[in-house]
Amino acid sequence: MSGRSVEVVIPVLNEAHVLERSIATLRGYLETELPYTWRIVIVDNGSTDGTAGVARRLCERHSDVALRTLAERGRGRALRHAWMESPADAVCYMDVDLSTELRFLRPLLEAILEHGYDVATGSRLLPDSQTQRSPFREMLSRTYNWLVRNALRTHFSDAQCGFKAVSRTAVQHLVPQVKDESWFFDTELLTLAEKQGFRIADIAVAWDEDDDSRVKILSTAWDDIKGIWRVRRTVQAAQPGPALVSTGRRT
Template sequence: MSRLPTADIVIPVLNEAHVLRKSVETVMAFCQANLPYLWRVVIVDNGSTDGTQNVAKQLVAEYDDVQFIHLHQRGRGRALRHAWLQSKADVVCYTDVDLSTQLVHLRELLDSIVYGGYHVSTGSRLMRESRTRRSFKRELTSRVYNVLIKAVLFTKFSDAQCGFKAVSRKAIEEIVPQIEDQSWFFDTELLVLAEKQGYPIKDIPVEWIEDDDSRVKIMQTAWEDIKGILRLRRLLWSSRWSERRAQAPVADADRR
């Protein structure tokens, strides 16, 4: 009998004590009912100063399928990098703790990696089939940002910053160590480096509902993202990138 595939569902958190238990138990209930995988939920706290650690430790004590990682330094990218690189699962994904992306899409996200032949998949709020509820400001910012990425970096994926992504073990080992950003631009850098190294990216249209309690500072994040885009452009035009591509261990045709 073939073994079940394994999956780690990572939830990065920063001062989320008020929603952490509800979100984790919601994810667990969905996984138990819908995923034909051996799965676990991995909470990664990166620098919380509220009661997040206590809630996470309580969940670990109550549930065998919950793991907790505590990092002293902040940064969503740092949290994902740490959890993904130490994971031994066949496929690793993440979702934001507010569960803005509806969990009904989680199985498709994972299946595209395990059974669909992809190594990277991402939720998209910008496809025709997507359904979103968010403010005009956030909608406009998101669309402008993704147009900018396409114009500057010549990418094909539709939504760089949706907090709902899955990556294969192979892609983690090859791509994640190359990512420099430790914060919000981590997502974009992951997709750009994957695509430029021959990994087709599966865009999955999702239903996404804005969290009214979101603490993301749009303008500050946008400025950091622009700097990240320009850094990647310099990399892609450099001799260092040509050398990296020449040393890539797998031909593009073998990545699906």
């Protein structure tokens, strides 16, 4: 053990059917592969399918699993609360469906804890990424990220991958500035990080999409567009200061 600590946040909305299996898989990985002290925090806000009950049982069984519940929905809100409250040196999150292969978690965290990055973000859109998903979601993702790059003049390749890590210092500085409480949270965080000169590691991952989705595509796309214009206005005066390292060339 290196003495450094990590908090792995799992945001969940109506995930009673996969939570136990995913936490078992994740704990297995963390126990064998991670040279840091770790804790899992499940954040539930708004589930109506018994997710909190499953999470409570997991907490009783494992002292390294905790549950945080919030009244209002929103994945951004879940991450904001868990990350801001965390005393760990690095925080991260991943989707409960484990769409990103877990072997990428160690490099994600090493980017922060060993290599001096402030933010590390999984990418499904780099040449080395191995991405399995429907042609429709692939098209939406490419269009969205093209729009983000052009409207916000940013350099990270994939804003929305549910696999990110952030240093505690960067969390304390950036998260209070992020206004979105839902899906746009990630894009806003990365954009503010890049514009304020934080170092972002853009890491190619293997992603195998799970079709079971909480995303309402039309309303989310509209929220994203509104979010881009809002953030564009707030960063327009900011100096560009990208310090981005990719594991490959952007497509």
